[in-house]
Structures are given as structure tokens and as C-alpha cells.
Amino acid sequence: MKISPSLMCADQMEMMRHIVSLIKLGVDQFHFDIMDGNFVGNLALNLNIIKKARELTRTPFDVHLMVQNPSTYFDQLIEYGADYIIFHLETKEDIQKNIDYLKSKNVHVGLALHLDTPVSAVEKYLNHIDRILFMNVQTGYSGLSFDPKVYEKINTLYSYIKKKNLNIEIMSDGGIKLEHVKPLYENGTDTIVAGTSMLFNANGFSNNLQSFKTIRAQLPIRKECDLPLYTPETLYKAAVLKEVNKFEVQQKPLRPLQDHEALIKVMSCGVCGSDLVRVYKKGMYSPNLVPGHEFSGTVVKTNDANGSLLDKRVAVFPLIPCKTCEHCKSQKQNLCENYNYLGSRTDGAFAQYVIAPKENLIFLPDTVSYDEAALIEPMAVALRGLKKLSDLTHSNVIILGLGPIGLLAGMLAKKMGAHTVTGIDRYEFKQKIAKESGFTTTYGPTDTPPEKSFNVLIECSGSSKLLDNSIQLLQKESRILLLGNHEQDFVLSPKTISTLLRGEIRIYTSWNSLTVDPGNNDWKICADYIAKKELNIAPLITHKYPLSDIKQVFDKIINKDIRSLKVVINPNS
Structure with missing residues (x-):
């Protein structure tokens, strides 16, 4: 050089x-x-x-x-x-x-x-x-x-x-x-x-x-990739975020695969609340990237001579860890200091194809549909958080915010032995889905659940006001799990701070999910629950659209023109 x-x-x-x-x-x-x-x-x-x-x-x-x-x-x-x-x-x-x-x-x-x-x-x-x-x-x-x-x-x-x-x-x-x-x-x-x-x-x-x-x-000998220069055969359709609020489907060229990567034909990709924030407020880490990190598909290309991964049905863990920081070395990839991420830092899956590391692939049982598999990502996030709480047996759980992660957290809490699971959300249709999914009862944000009735609170709403009010419902020595992202200032009243201190209420936080431990892989556990029909997550998917409609769909969601819970995009439908 x-x-x-x-x-x-x-x-x-x-x-x-x-x-x-x-x-x-x-x-x-x-x-x-x-x-x-x-x-x-x-x-x-x-x-x-x-x-x-x-x-x-x-x-x-x-x-x-x-x-x-x-x-x-x-x-x-x-x-x-x-x-x-x-x-x-x-x-x-x-x-x-x-x-x-x-x-x-x-x-x-x-x-x-x-x-x-x-x-x-x-x-x-x-x-x-x-x-x-x-x-x-x-x-x-x-x-x-x-x-x-x-x-x-x-x-x-x-x-x-x-x-x-x-x-x-x-x-x-x-x-x-x-x-x-x-x-x-x-x-x-x-x-x-x-x-x-x-x-x-x-x-x-x-x-x-x-x-x-x-x-x-000290430079090594270079390896040559065999993918030719971009041709019509290596172009694919992708929803590209050029800049904030400039989101459009266009032809995008495939790059060559590296030896550690696989090319995935995307069959289903869920719309996450963070996708909406990136499209309309924050943007990506660099312009002209493809959002989408909750997805599943089929492996269609690798550089392996034996082709053992071809045609495998997979979900994909979107976090790509550096493997060199102290957190990675201690098997806490979710806390990686220098990570890459499909759908925010590099191209994601609102596209016909996406390239991902082979080690990020989660193989799907035949009984898990592609749309269900697109929900494994938020489900694994919820599971990772609930694990932080340890034993939930006989607990009375209240969940703030009945979006996908809140609903999945409630379903998992019941699976893990909770005695009752109560949900709070402003939308009646979400409350209805929660009850159909096994919640004991639900409330609107202006309703008043009985005080001191709960010993576990899971925050998934992103509303500090709702959390501030709901902490008064907790018994002493309760546990709080924070899962929701907050786009506005997080404010707790002096009364609530006093309740936390005097009740010795423990606060837990959780970020993303883990796949590094073969015996305790959050994604494989979730896939197994779905495959065995131990959790029925299909009702959470309220809308499905082709890739060509994605901009109109995002506009409808952000303008609340549709009552959606989990919307999935099917890029190759």
C-alpha cells in the first residue's frame, strides 16, 4: 500500500x-x-x-x-x-x-x-x-x-x-x-x-x-471476493432513508459477501417504534441506509463451498459486536462498546435482501412462520429483561404500555409463573388483545387500579408521568424493570422518590438481548416457545404490507390513521 x-x-x-x-x-x-x-x-x-x-x-x-x-x-x-x-x-x-x-x-x-x-x-x-x-x-x-x-x-x-x-x-x-x-x-x-x-x-x-x-x-495478503460489479442480477429493492423524512423504495446494489457473512432473502420485517423515530426525527447513523432490524428470511448465498446454510429459514440477531471490548469478552455483547447494528448503523431489512454475519443467524423450526419469527427480536428483548428479575413465581405484575414488547413481557411473565398480570394502555383495542393473550385484567391510563396490589412493575410505555403515578401501586420491596425508551425528559415526583426509598423498591434496567450462551440463548428460547405453541404471538400482528407501500404505511402509523399493534413488511411478497 x-x-x-x-x-x-x-x-x-x-x-x-x-x-x-x-x-x-x-x-x-x-x-x-x-x-x-x-x-x-x-x-x-x-x-x-x-x-x-x-x-x-x-x-x-x-x-x-x-x-x-x-x-x-x-x-x-x-x-x-x-x-x-x-x-x-x-x-x-x-x-x-x-x-x-x-x-x-x-x-x-x-x-x-x-x-x-x-x-x-x-x-x-x-x-x-x-x-x-x-x-x-x-x-x-x-x-x-x-x-x-x-x-x-x-x-x-x-x-x-x-x-x-x-x-x-x-x-x-x-x-x-x-x-x-x-x-x-x-x-x-x-x-x-x-x-x-x-x-x-x-x-x-x-x-x-x-x-x-x-x-x-504487517498487512496480510488480500482476499478477492467473487461477486461481479453491480448488474441487474445483483440489484435489489430497498427502502432507503436518504435523510429525515425522506424515505423511498429504490434499486440498491448488492455488495460482495465476505466469508463470515450470508445473504438473506427477507420474508418479513417488523416495524419497530425506533424505526419511526429514525425516519421522522433522528435519522440513521449515516445517510442512505436501510432501516429494519426485526426480521426473518431464507439464506440464499454464502461463500462456503459446501453450501450447508443455503435455504435455511432464519431470524437474525441485528447487533454485530466488536468481540474485542471488555463487555464482549465477558459474553455481554448487548453492552458492546463498538458495535455495528443492522438497520441503524448498516443496511437493515426493509429490503428484498440483507447481508448479515453467519453467527447472527437463528435457525427456525418449521412450525414458526416468517411473520412470527420477525417478532423474536422484541420478544427476546422482553425475555432478557424478565430474566433480570429472576423468580416471578406468584408475583403480581403490572405492565405499563401494551405495545408489542409490553404484551410479550406480559405473556412471558405468565409463562414464568406470575400469579396475575395487569396491563395499562390508553387504547382499548390493545387492552382487548392483552386480555385475549392471557392478561388478568387491563386498565386505561385514567383508571385507578387498587394501590399496593403489585410487587413487580414493567415499564414499556416511555411515559414518565404514567410511571410516576403507577409506582404508588407497588408494595414495599417491589421490583421495577425499565424496558421502554423515553424520548422526553424522565421526571419523578418527590412523593414517588420517597415511595422508592421508603419501600426499598429495586429498579432494574435491561438492554437488547443475548445470543452468546448456547444454553441460555434468548432468541432460541423464544423461537422454541413459538414453535411449541406455548405462546401465541400471531394476534399481535395486526397489519401486513408489501415493500412498495412502506412510505405510505409509515405515514399512516405516525399519523395514527390505522390502529396498529405490530405491522410487518413482506419485501418479497
């Missing part, structure tokens, strides 16, 4: 001196950014810098043109000694005409791609160019954070050019830190452009360059 210092990020007053120092330190080439303030909203180096630098060295120069009309710069760049001229695929000029002109002048040609430009857009030019530069950040700005979704794009192109035996160098530019060097290399990057995040910072470029060389010396 080669390194190309981005001179835009160097001290401009000491530019020539820095170039001489970097030459002595053994850099592979130099990177010059030229901007016009039009194609991108910034200005960078002027062309005379290239001319002056060329007087100092014959080290290769690659020039990245972030300009609206790149052809107007070509002749002067050639005159000043540019070895590689890289211009953007997204410009309005004739791409092939520009490539042909530069080739006629014996200049190496590169194409640059914005972060959100698909790899497929460059396919027809690959036989005519020498380099591809992938932007890892918004084009034209320094100091931005590296976007890891570029790994997939790089790996896809790398696999394709190896398969086609093309001689194209892959460059990566923007936000690169030392921690990104190895995964960039493993996914196919040949040259990294090093700026403020990696080279020109307080640590000093000499020290940073030495650190890079140490990492480079």
Missing part, C-alpha cells in the same frame, strides 16, 4: 519545506487538490504550487480536480508536470472525451467518485483509465469523519478488476486515520490520501508516517 500526502492539509507557509522533508521520509507520491468553489463549496491549492513543487522532485504527482469544467485545467497541469490527473465522474463534461484527450498526451487518467455515487456508474470507463479515487467523506472538505460504507464500494470494484484482469489502482481519500489503513487495504485500496486525520496533525507528520509504515509492514 502506498501513501500520498494531501498537500492541501499541510502548512501552506511551509509547503516547500514540508515537501522536501516528506521526500526524505520516503513518501510514494504527492496529492494536490484543485477546487473551483463551484463544483464544491471550497477553494484549495492553485496550480502554481504544482509548478514550484515539480522543481524540487520527480516524485509522482496526482492531481484531484474538484471542478465543474476539468478540461480547462488539463493543458496547464500537463505543462506543470502532473503524472496523474483525476477528475470527477459527476461533472457535466464528456467523460470519455476527456479520458481520450489525456491519454493522447501520455498522462495517466483517474476518475473520482463522490461518497454516494454507486460503483456501477464507472463500469463503462474501466478499460480506459488507470485509477479510481473513492471519496470517504463529502467531497471538497477536510477534517470530516471517515464513512465506513466506502469499504463495500472499494471491495466491489477490487473484486471486479481482479476478475477482469484490469490494471487499475484504487485510491481512498478523506478522513483516513491509522485505524482505517488495514481494512482499506484488505478491501482493495492500493493508495491512501493522507490529510489532517492521519498525517498533518499535532503528532507530527514524521511520527505519523512511521506509524503508517509499521502498519503497512
Whole structure:
């Protein structure tokens, strides 16, 4: 792997001196950014810098043109000694005409791609160019954070050019830190452009360059994936959240599978309250991702030679742990410090296909339907919480909020020996489903259950007011389990605080679920309950829709145009 210092990020007053120092330190080439303030909203180096630098060295120069009309710069760049001229695929000029002109002048040609430009857009030019530069950040700005979704794009192109035996160098530019060097290399990057995040910072470029060389010396041999460049056969439909409240179904390209992954054909994906929050309020961790984390489907592709997983029916645990933090090492993957997550940090399952780690697959008994399996995720969350309470035998349980997790918690509490299970919810249709699902009784939020009648309270409503009022219903030495997410401030009255203290009421919290213990896997336990018909969760599914209707469905849910409990999307129906 080669390194190309981005001179835009160097001290401009000491530019020539820095170039001489970097030459002595053994850099592979130099990177010059030229901007016009039009194609991108910034200005960078002027062309005379290239001319002056060329007087100092014959080290290769690659020039990245972030300009609206790149052809107007070509002749002067050639005159000043540019070895590689890289211009953007997204410009309005004739791409092939520009490539042909530069080739006629014996200049190496590169194409640059914005972060959100698909790899497929460059396919027809690959036989005519020498380099591809992938932007890892918004084009034209320094100091931005590296976007890891570029790994997939790089790996896809790398696999394709190896398969086609093309001689194209892959460059990566923007936000690169030392921690990104190895995964960039493993996914196919040949040259990294090093700026403020990696080279020109307080640590000093000499020290940073030495650190890079140490990492480079330890890099393994790269593995090539065999999935071809995006074609109609590898496109799939997905509901993409471009930004808050901009949610639409579009064609999305499949990336290559890695050896530890499986491609899942999604058969059912539940709509979670957190999906609504992301679509209408918070957004995803990065734009243009696919939500959806409660899902099931069929394995249709792996890289395994024996194909043992093909056609297996599965639910999928969406949390992808780092496996290196202290919590992961102690088998508490739900508390992982550096996790990835299907449906919020990487593409989820409101799509025809999703890629997931093979170790996250939960194999389904034949008696569990795909729609039922989509409820295993919230069911496992409820089960994990109830386990924190230990013995529920003979308990009198009150559950605040009869959404899916509240209802599932009540059903599980009865399964685990609770004497009575009472629910509170504002909606009568949810109260009706609760009674049909085995709840002893239900109340509306303005009703008054008898005080001191309960010794376990499970909060699933997200309402601190309801919790504040309901704590007065508890006996001394009761237990409270907090399961609901709260979007507003959590406020308890002085009277309630006094009740908690004087009654020595214990408060438990729980987050997500666990699958690492083979003998106590929350997901397998839930799947077994459903398979054996020990819990009937089918009535919780009130609506089913195809993927094409998803935006209208989300609007209906958020506007309360439908009385829904659990809505599922069937992407391949």
C-alpha cells in the first residue's frame, strides 16, 4: 500500500519545506487538490504550487480536480508536470472525451467518485483509465469523519478488476486515520490520501508516517471476493432513508459477501417504534441506509463451498459486536462498546435482501412462520429483561404500555409463573388483545387500579408521568424493570422518590438481548416457545404490507390513521 500526502492539509507557509522533508521520509507520491468553489463549496491549492513543487522532485504527482469544467485545467497541469490527473465522474463534461484527450498526451487518467455515487456508474470507463479515487467523506472538505460504507464500494470494484484482469489502482481519500489503513487495504485500496486525520496533525507528520509504515509492514495478503460489479442480477429493492423524512423504495446494489457473512432473502420485517423515530426525527447513523432490524428470511448465498446454510429459514440477531471490548469478552455483547447494528448503523431489512454475519443467524423450526419469527427480536428483548428479575413465581405484575414488547413481557411473565398480570394502555383495542393473550385484567391510563396490589412493575410505555403515578401501586420491596425508551425528559415526583426509598423498591434496567450462551440463548428460547405453541404471538400482528407501500404505511402509523399493534413488511411478497 502506498501513501500520498494531501498537500492541501499541510502548512501552506511551509509547503516547500514540508515537501522536501516528506521526500526524505520516503513518501510514494504527492496529492494536490484543485477546487473551483463551484463544483464544491471550497477553494484549495492553485496550480502554481504544482509548478514550484515539480522543481524540487520527480516524485509522482496526482492531481484531484474538484471542478465543474476539468478540461480547462488539463493543458496547464500537463505543462506543470502532473503524472496523474483525476477528475470527477459527476461533472457535466464528456467523460470519455476527456479520458481520450489525456491519454493522447501520455498522462495517466483517474476518475473520482463522490461518497454516494454507486460503483456501477464507472463500469463503462474501466478499460480506459488507470485509477479510481473513492471519496470517504463529502467531497471538497477536510477534517470530516471517515464513512465506513466506502469499504463495500472499494471491495466491489477490487473484486471486479481482479476478475477482469484490469490494471487499475484504487485510491481512498478523506478522513483516513491509522485505524482505517488495514481494512482499506484488505478491501482493495492500493493508495491512501493522507490529510489532517492521519498525517498533518499535532503528532507530527514524521511520527505519523512511521506509524503508517509499521502498519503497512504487517498487512496480510488480500482476499478477492467473487461477486461481479453491480448488474441487474445483483440489484435489489430497498427502502432507503436518504435523510429525515425522506424515505423511498429504490434499486440498491448488492455488495460482495465476505466469508463470515450470508445473504438473506427477507420474508418479513417488523416495524419497530425506533424505526419511526429514525425516519421522522433522528435519522440513521449515516445517510442512505436501510432501516429494519426485526426480521426473518431464507439464506440464499454464502461463500462456503459446501453450501450447508443455503435455504435455511432464519431470524437474525441485528447487533454485530466488536468481540474485542471488555463487555464482549465477558459474553455481554448487548453492552458492546463498538458495535455495528443492522438497520441503524448498516443496511437493515426493509429490503428484498440483507447481508448479515453467519453467527447472527437463528435457525427456525418449521412450525414458526416468517411473520412470527420477525417478532423474536422484541420478544427476546422482553425475555432478557424478565430474566433480570429472576423468580416471578406468584408475583403480581403490572405492565405499563401494551405495545408489542409490553404484551410479550406480559405473556412471558405468565409463562414464568406470575400469579396475575395487569396491563395499562390508553387504547382499548390493545387492552382487548392483552386480555385475549392471557392478561388478568387491563386498565386505561385514567383508571385507578387498587394501590399496593403489585410487587413487580414493567415499564414499556416511555411515559414518565404514567410511571410516576403507577409506582404508588407497588408494595414495599417491589421490583421495577425499565424496558421502554423515553424520548422526553424522565421526571419523578418527590412523593414517588420517597415511595422508592421508603419501600426499598429495586429498579432494574435491561438492554437488547443475548445470543452468546448456547444454553441460555434468548432468541432460541423464544423461537422454541413459538414453535411449541406455548405462546401465541400471531394476534399481535395486526397489519401486513408489501415493500412498495412502506412510505405510505409509515405515514399512516405516525399519523395514527390505522390502529396498529405490530405491522410487518413482506419485501418479497
